[in-house]
Amino acid sequence: MFRGLSAFPLTPLKEGTFDEQAFINLLRPVVDAGVDSLGILGSTGSYAYLTVEERGRIARCAVAHADDIPVIVSIGALRLDDILRLADDAQAAGVSGVLMAPVSYQRLTEDEAFNLYETVTRQLSVPLCIYDNTATTGFTFSDELLFAVAALPNVGSIKLGRVPEDLSQVRARLSDTVTLGIAGDWRAASALQAGFDVWYSVLAGLFPQTALAIARSGNNAESERLEPLWELFRHYGSLRVITAAAEMMGKVAAPALPFPLQSLQGEPREALAKLFVSLELA
Amino acid sequence: MFRGLSAFPLTPLKEGTFDEQAFINLLRPVVDAGVDSLGILGSTGSYAYLTVEERGRIARCAVAHADDIPVIVSIGALRLDDILRLADDAQAAGVSGVLMAPVSYQRLTEDEAFNLYETVTRQLSVPLCIYDNTATTGFTFSDELLFAVAALPNVGSIKLGRVPEDLSQVRARLSDTVTLGIAGDWRAASALQAGFDVWYSVLAGLFPQTALAIARSGNNAESERLEPLWELFRHYGSLRVITAAAEMMGKVAAPALPFPLQSLQGEPREALAKLFVSLELA
Numbered sequence: 407m408f409r410g411l412s413a414f415p416l417t418p419l420k421e422g423t424f425d426e427q428a429f430i431n432l433l434r435p436v437v438d439a440g441v442d443s444l445g446i447l448g449s450t451g452s453y454a455y456l457t458v459e460e461r462g463r464i465a466r467c468a469v470a471h472a473d474d475i476p477v478i479v480s481i482g483a484l485r486l487d488d489i490l491r492l493a494d495d496a497q498a499a500g501v502s503g504v505l506m507a508p509v510s511y512q513r514l515t516e517d518e519a520f521n522l523y524e525t526v527t528r529q530l531s532v533p534l535c536i537y538d539n540t541a542t543t544g545f546t547f548s549d550e551l552l553f554a555v556a557a558l559p560n561v562g563s564i565k566l567g568r569v570p571e572d573l574s575q576v577r578a579r580l581s582d583t584v585t586l587g588i589a590g591d592w593r594a595a596s597a598l599q600a601g602f603d604v605w606y607s608v609l610a611g612l613f614p615q616t617a618l619a620i621a622r623s624g625n626n627a628e629s630e631r632l633e634p635l636w637e638l639f640r641h642y643g644s645l646r647v648i649t650a651a652a653e654m655m656g657k658v659a660a661p662a663l664p665f666p667l668q669s670l671q672g673e674p675r676e677a678l679a680k681l682f683v684s685l686e687l688a
Numbered sequence: 689m690f691r692g693l694s695a696f697p698l699t700p701l702k703e704g705t706f707d708e709q710a711f712i713n714l715l716r717p718v719v720d721a722g723v724d725s726l727g728i729l730g731s732t733g734s735y736a737y738l739t740v741e742e743r744g745r746i747a748r749c750a751v752a753h754a755d756d757i758p759v760i761v762s763i764g765a766l767r768l769d770d771i772l773r774l775a776d777d778a779q780a781a782g783v784s785g786v787l788m789a790p791v792s793y794q795r796l797t798e799d800e801a802f803n804l805y806e807t808v809t810r811q812l813s814v815p816l817c818i819y820d821n822t823a824t825t826g827f828t829f830s831d832e833l834l835f836a837v838a839a840l841p842n843v844g845s846i847k848l849g850r851v852p853e854d855l856s857q858v859r860a861r862l863s864d865t866v867t868l869g870i871a872g873d874w875r876a877a878s879a880l881q882a883g884f885d886v887w888y889s890v891l892a893g894l895f896p897q898t899a900l901a902i903a904r905s906g907n908n909a910e911s912e913r914l915e916p917l918w919e920l921f922r923h924y925g926s927l928r929v930i931t932a933a934a935e936m937m938g939k940v941a942a943p944a945l946p947f948p949l950q951s952l953q954g955e956p957r958e959a960l961a962k963l964f965v966s967l968e969l970a
Contacts, residue, residue, distance in 0.1 A: 517953075665804075666800040667796075
């Protein structure tokens, strides 16, 4: 399941609460395009801003509309009891895997992060993807910790925000059952070429055909064509950019993000509107 | 109210839930010592790990046991609706002020942070202290943003984790009604000497007499004496250190922190036990 193209759609809000119909409408073309999995309630799905109850409901909704495509749901939270309830709800909903970042307010120590993954993976009946995202968690995995967590039972993948210099060395220290995934859409083409197994993709959540063309093409040209979009992703955060795109396309109500988060506004939003046309995003 | 020594006690847990009796027992000596305010549910009070309901209950408990000492409660959260409910609950409990950091998962932009403070302060009936804490929020205030937020109605103080090089320049850009507070206990003595108005203190939440001696002495010697303790604070985080101290003193049940957070363990915990004696903490 943790292979190929995994699409991470937005979780659209309307007047501050989950907009189920808009969410279903977002899922439909992604499912029809035939992505390899759906990454629901990832960072792009605003999981950290939603309650345990909302997240359970959204997981059920996603599974109900995913046809045969495996659904992966993030269970990250600050408190263990919330994480375990999210895991229970997700598994009861019928997800195929879960995703978890070491969400921190007090930045976790390495021991604390390891204990967290050990405790959570012990209680799972579906595989887990380790989500390494320093920008949102403030937590940085050392190589040692990452390999130790990856060796825990039920770990099936690692979502990395970087391409290691020596990928073969990383591979050699991972079990064959653990796949390597890339986050940060602008890195995806080169990461897949270097031997990554899966692209955890923001782009694919709204423009699945464009993302599939990159994921299946096996060369960088299609990705390089999108450099003006990647530049916006890097500068403003892919969540703000892709939400602005969905708002402008009329796929979600504006504002679709939880206050105080704001989709792209002003001049860069206008620049994005022009990119739709010039880049032929689909 | 935002002056002198503000004590930030722990919020002790017992088997993962709020331990009201231990909390009251922690407050008593702090109140009796005559600190200038109580900072409830600060970072040291694990606010980010507690539900809105728990935080309302803890605010009411603190006000009920604070005698005449003003109570300040943190209302920080990721979602605006949670923040506003926390503010309502705190005000209904009878707090004298609130404290708010720009809590982030997606790191806020400057516009987002300003909009957040503008929206929240507009709805307050008590003054707010701006809480600048990059280590926990991942958010860094620019000087411009900090001054803009400080000029909003109902802002009464800034809690800074650094001593600006030119304090008089900072003062000149702040209203007379906004006080400057220091966080990071090891910096407090020099910050107070440099002209800060208030010390937002972790130490004072457990060792109020020792903190008062530093706050009232007007020289650095008492603080310098505690350098071995400050070294532990800086290295392991003051929350993990002060919790280990409270656990070892039998004031709270171990583990008192929300999993996966852990108080100081192993060798540094033993070193801390020796410091109690050698530093005569009280």
